[in-house]
Amino acid sequence: MQTPSTTPTPSAIEIIALTKRYGSGKPAVDSINLRIAQGSYCCLLGPSGCGKSTTLRMVAGHESVSSGDVLLENRNITDLPAAERGTAMMFQSFALFPHLSALDNVAFSLK
Ligand SMILES: Nc1ncnc2c1ncn2[C@@H]1O[C@H](COP(=O)(O)OP(=O)(O)OP(=O)(O)O)[C@@H](O)[C@H]1O
Numbered sequence: 001m002q003t004p005s006t007t008p009t010p011s012a013i014e015i016i017a018l019t020k021r022y023g024s025g026k027p028a029v030d031s032i033n034l035r036i037a038q039g040s041y042c043c044l045l046g047p048s049g050c051g052k053s054t055t056l057r058m059v060a061g062h063e064s065v066s067s068g069d070v071l072l073e074n075r076n077i078t079d080l081p082a083a084e085r086g087t088a089m090m091f092q093s094f095a096l097f098p099h100l101s102a103l104d105n106v107a108f109s110l111k
């Protein structure tokens, strides 16, 4: 039997009051809070248009944040460019080159 840890599992990702407004209407993402523990597997589930992709894009740096913060291992990455975040994202509508192999698709941007 394992002894319960006295210190909580560190958060890999912490989202604090994250909000995205595209216009003057209802926010696409409205002040959400989420803590994802290191080593865990997390799924965002919800109806179409509820803001899943917008949230992931804000975490990965492909969408600006209207307000709130994104922390990666306690580092505030909210305003960092995507390339400096240490995150990766597979897009919903992935743009693969059909004439390239899987390996060459992955290698393309590195080249
Ligand atoms: N670039 C944009 N400009 C304006 N509104 C947007 C933009 N992107 C998303 N939205 C709106 O923000 C809301 C959330 O969209 P989002 O794509 O994040 O939802 P989703 O949960 O990923 O939906 P789905 O399950 O269909 O992929 C929707 O109302 C959508 O119309």
Ligand SMILES: [Mg+2]
Binding pocket: 052, 053, 054, 092
């Ligand atoms: Mg989506």
